[in-house]
Amino acid sequence: MTERSGIRRLDRVLPGLSRVYAGGASGAIVPLAWVSLLAVAAWKRQRIAQIIAAPEADGIVALVTMVVLLGITWFFGNRSSRVAPAEGRFGRHRGAVLGLGLLVLLAGAALLAPLLAPFDPNAIDLGAGRLLPPSAAHWLGTDELGRDLLSRTLYGARISLLIGVLAVAIAVTVGTAIGAIAGYAGGWLDTLLMRTVDLFLSLPRLVLLITAMALFRPSLPLIVLLLGLTGWMGVSRLVRGQVLSVREREYIQAARALGFGPSRILGRHILPNVATPIIVAATLGIGNAILAEAALSYLGLGVQPPIASWGSIIQSGADRLTDAWWITTFPGLAIAFTVMSFNLVGDGLRDSLDPRRGE
Amino acid sequence: MTESALLEVRDLAVAFRTGSGEARAVDGISFDVGAGESLGLLGESGCGKSTTALSILQLLPRGASRVEVGSSIRLEGEELLTSSPARMREVRGGEIGIVFQEPMTSLNPVLRAGDQVAEAVRAHSPLDGARLRQRVESLLEQVGLTEPMEVARAWPHQLSGGMRQRVMIAMALAGEPRLLIADEATSALDVTVQAAILDLLDDLRRERGLALLVITHDPAVARRVTNRLVVMYAGRIVEEGETDAVLDSPAHPYTIGLMQSIPDPERPGTRLASIPGTVPSLGDWPPGCRFHPRCARSQARCSERYPPMLDGHSTRAACWLLDESPS
Amino acid sequence: MGFRLQLVARPGVTTLIRYVGSRLLQAIPLLIGVVTLIFVLLHLAPGDPTSLWFHPDIPPEVMERMRESMGLDLPLHQQYLHWLKSFFTGDFGYSYSHFRPVSAVIGDALPATLLLGGAALLVAFGVGSAVGAWQAVRRGSPTDSFLTVVTLFLYSMPGFWLGLMLILAASTWLAWLGLPVSGMTSVDHASLGPLGRMSDLAGHLVLPTVALGLGSAAGVARFMRGEMLEAIGQDYVRTARAKGLPEGVVIRRHALRNALLPMVSLLGLYLPILFGGAVVIEVVFSWPGMGRTMYDAVLARDYPLVMATSFLFGLLVIAGNLLADLLYAFVDPRVRYD
Numbered sequence A: 001m002t003e004r005s006g007i008r009r010l011d012r013v014l015p016g017l018s019r020v021y022a023g024g025a026s027g028a029i030v031p032l033a034w035v036s037l038l039a040v041a042a043w044k045r046q047r048i049a050q051i052i053a054a055p056e057a058d059g060i061v062a063l064v065t066m067v068v069l070l071g072i073t074w075f076f077g078n079r080s081s082r083v084a085p086a087e088g089r090f091g092r093h094r095g096a097v098l099g100l101g102l103l104v105l106l107a108g109a110a111l112l113a114p115l116l117a118p119f120d121p122n123a124i125d126l127g128a129g130r131l132l133p134p135s136a137a138h139w140l141g142t143d144e145l146g147r148d149l150l151s152r153t154l155y156g157a158r159i160s161l162l163i164g165v166l167a168v169a170i171a172v173t174v175g176t177a178i179g180a181i182a183g184y185a186g187g188w189l190d191t192l193l194m195r196t197v198d199l200f201l202s203l204p205r206l207v208l209l210i211t212a213m214a215l216f217r218p219s220l221p222l223i224v225l226l227l228g229l230t231g232w233m234g235v236s237r238l239v240r241g242q243v244l245s246v247r248e249r250e251y252i253q254a255a256r257a258l259g260f261g262p263s264r265i266l267g268r269h270i271l272p273n274v275a276t277p278i279i280v281a282a283t284l285g286i287g288n289a290i291l292a293e294a295a296l297s298y299l300g301l302g303v304q305p306p307i308a309s310w311g312s313i314i315q316s317g318a319d320r321l322t323d324a325w326w327i328t329t330f331p332g333l334a335i336a337f338t339v340m341s342f343n344l345v346g347d348g349l350r351d352s353l354d355p356r357r358g359e
Numbered sequence B: 001m002t003e004s005a006l007l008e009v010r011d012l013a014v015a016f017r018t019g020s021g022e023a024r025a026v027d028g029i030s031f032d033v034g035a036g037e038s039l040g041l042l043g044e045s046g047c048g049k050s051t052t053a054l055s056i057l058q059l060l061p062r063g064a065s066r067v068e069v070g071s072s073i074r075l076e077g078e079e080l081l082t083s084s085p086a087r088m089r090e091v092r093g094g095e096i097g098i099v100f101q102e103p104m105t106s107l108n109p110v111l112r113a114g115d116q117v118a119e120a121v122r123a124h125s126p127l128d129g130a131r132l133r134q135r136v137e138s139l140l141e142q143v144g145l146t147e148p149m150e151v152a153r154a155w156p157h158q159l160s161g162g163m164r165q166r167v168m169i170a171m172a173l174a175g176e177p178r179l180l181i182a183d184e185a186t187s188a189l190d191v192t193v194q195a196a197i198l199d200l201l202d203d204l205r206r207e208r209g210l211a212l213l214v215i216t217h218d219p220a221v222a223r224r225v226t227n228r229l230v231v232m233y234a235g236r237i238v239e240e241g242e243t244d245a246v247l248d249s250p251a252h253p254y255t256i257g258l259m260q261s262i263p264d265p266e267r268p269g270t271r272l273a274s275i276p277g278t279v280p281s282l283g284d285w286p287p288g289c290r291f292h293p294r295c296a297r298s299q300a301r302c303s304e305r306y307p308p309m310l311d312g313h314s315t316r317a318a319c320w321l322l323d324e325s326p327s
Numbered sequence C: 001m002g003f004r005l006q007l008v009a010r011p012g013v014t015t016l017i018r019y020v021g022s023r024l025l026q027a028i029p030l031l032i033g034v035v036t037l038i039f040v041l042l043h044l045a046p047g048d049p050t051s052l053w054f055h056p057d058i059p060p061e062v063m064e065r066m067r068e069s070m071g072l073d074l075p076l077h078q079q080y081l082h083w084l085k086s087f088f089t090g091d092f093g094y095s096y097s098h099f100r101p102v103s104a105v106i107g108d109a110l111p112a113t114l115l116l117g118g119a120a121l122l123v124a125f126g127v128g129s130a131v132g133a134w135q136a137v138r139r140g141s142p143t144d145s146f147l148t149v150v151t152l153f154l155y156s157m158p159g160f161w162l163g164l165m166l167i168l169a170a171s172t173w174l175a176w177l178g179l180p181v182s183g184m185t186s187v188d189h190a191s192l193g194p195l196g197r198m199s200d201l202a203g204h205l206v207l208p209t210v211a212l213g214l215g216s217a218a219g220v221a222r223f224m225r226g227e228m229l230e231a232i233g234q235d236y237v238r239t240a241r242a243k244g245l246p247e248g249v250v251i252r253r254h255a256l257r258n259a260l261l262p263m264v265s266l267l268g269l270y271l272p273i274l275f276g277g278a279v280v281i282e283v284v285f286s287w288p289g290m291g292r293t294m295y296d297a298v299l300a301r302d303y304p305l306v307m308a309t310s311f312l313f314g315l316l317v318i319a320g321n322l323l324a325d326l327l328y329a330f331v332d333p334r335v336r337y338d
């Protein structure tokens, strides 16, 4: 009891902390964010002081991120914790809550990498620091060039998440545009566009990506663009379906009679109706994009050195599997858990939107 | 009811797990079906008719439902609720057959109709080969299918609703049961097909002494094929008696309202007196008599205590209006 | 059970042939699309397409002949027609890294990929549907929850990484199993008897198949669990129970059969995933298939071979989808052939 009231009082400083007692998704995340952010700040106080004393770009980014994250937590902590029915169903989905929690941690870790990373991810030590197994100093060991793998994996999270999110943003944009055009235009254009969807679905994504990477010079923007251009098909089918079903409904005809153009109708009547399935598709799509990027980077056709991506770290350890297992093992686990988090959240969202599929 | 009936249901109560805890869809009902008798179970949608039928054969969805302690379902004195799974398999189809409400979804879409009937035969007898085929053929013939072999070879989707329901009946008869439960077996069919199927059920009862439990929401169906009738409302029995007596001179205000809401073919244009209000939803039963909020003649005690079954003019009804003693 | 043998309800042979024919015709625009897409990529790439064919080892006169044979000196639309024609006649040109015609290189690599892909497909759908169905039948049990977590992890994990982990395991604490971790055959393969060769091949197949198929198996299991749960809740399953059938028969003959039908359409979804994955898995295990060939061709800038392999992967998926459609029409009596 006293404990509880103590935490309730703390709520005035750190709003939302007492929600631990509420349970569920919205219950867990705000307190989790407070605790982990403050722990990082306390733990890395020397590094923070160092950055303030001698500002450098990477450190400033991390500090700003820290402040922004604290602000976001404060904002959500102050917001009423009452939940909508769908949100409530999501909250009851234990896996989805876990996935969301993992993603929050992961995104936080990626953004705060300059603060969290114990070493410079690209600092080479060709002396005694090469191929060290996991230890207290190097939690995940070091690679062939003596670089700290924990630091590289943390920075790798930035690349993987960035690529995944941006690629899916492109995919959603392209998919929405193509789906809307196909649905509105109908006729031969619709047929042509839907055949194009079939076409993209029948060429294995990786094969297409490898072919393209062979023809062009691999670079980060190109990877993002190509991942986006090979991931839009699902969204376009969703949007087209919705356009077709909404198009004939009366209120659209009324809207048309009032002289609203297609873009206004799209924004007002169609997108709001497909927003949620699109979000589900996008969440699952990020996971797939991360997997595809990892495979490309493993093949050496993705992110190029010195940028560390999880796939390229795995590749760097692939030919010394038996004497330095840690180089391949940990980044792979990082990929698996990241993709798993996205899948958990995607599944949870889908189930909470479609009660029939709920457990 | 001194001698033991074929089927005796006593104090049957079934609860479903819902979003907010448990709720009883059937709450303490009792009735008997005598050998060779045809009993009707009449009630509006959601009053617990199918739940009753399914609990007799223990076919309720597992995990989501529970038959409450104290319930009893006896087949010729044998308690079914505590019998072994192996015995229940014998009972299903072998002693009690059932025909479901939904002819479109109750047949397996990827098995031929004849195979599905054959499977039911095989579950209760060791017939094989040509003899099995003959048996299937004769079953299909018995249910009025004039080209049994054609039907046997057909896939369910190639059959009309009426034909499917006949196949369902053939399946239910395959194990030569003594009781056939027809759960809204004709509701999904059009009127002429419905009449033909009802006649079939009636013939089966007359010719073989097959007892029937006919579940329906339609008084006309009840009148056509049943001798006795039980009326359910919100998981409880409100009235019972000879079918004609219940339908022609009902005592319970609910039954009266139900009968008045049927259009009279001889006086078209007269306004239908429908019951005000709506059926309470599952788990939302009012205290006391469940019908009292909608009843024009409700008294103070109606909302306090559930009325016992009382003798009326020609039926028995659960209504305080029939209580002679001063309240 | 007696009625299956004397069918009349099946469509006649001509209807069937007409159906197959029409589905084949539908595949042609897709194939043209694949070739077009590769053509567009090639022309979008920086530099003149002719420069892409350039290789220091090629004598200038061969280069010239090559250009003419591929029609690269013609206007764009004629080049395109030329391009289409060469793909449909199977004339993919000459591979400079293999010093052989592309079709010969592919002829060697294709069986290896079909073997690996087929084995992985078998694992994915065999193991996947068995696990999913089992979970559905024991829904809510600790084993179900455990398998839900395991399948989710396997489904989320990169296949090539699983491959590397398998190699690591097979060469350290599972070394006593003696599982080969590279290639398709041992050095002494040729000297083995027919049975020895088979078992040699099978041994080499184990790890790549698991690496390629396990992730898909997990995906299939997740899908199958849902389908089976839905099937178990259907009215006809209740009917089957009401007949007095034993529970095992109810599950197998009634629920499982219906739940397996949608698996056939899932094939179409997993074929591109499996073939795409095969490229990386073949690299991991040095499996001499099309994926490995394609990757080597990319590194060697052997463009005719790159183009041909990516076209063939598209062809495999399209053909696989076609087979899946036909299979579906065959197993589901409700499909109409029109």
Ligand SMILES: Nc1ncnc2c1ncn2[C@@H]1O[C@H](COP(=O)(O)OP(=O)(O)OP(=O)(O)O)[C@@H](O)[C@H]1O
Residues within 6 Å of the ligand: B016, B017, B018, B025, B043, B044, B045, B046, B047, B048, B049, B050, B051, B052, B061, B064, B101, B217, B281, B282
């Ligand atoms: N599996 C279930 N889970 C939860 N509630 C259920 C389930 N099956 C039935 N119910 C509820 O139990 C009540 C009685 O249902 P039942 O199917 O017995 O009604 P019914 O009288 O047969 O109606 P109808 O004429 O519509 O068939 C309904 O309120 C229904 O919503």
Ligand SMILES: [Mg+2]
Residues within 6 Å of the ligand: B049, B050, B051, B101, B183, B184
């Ligand atoms: Mg019912």
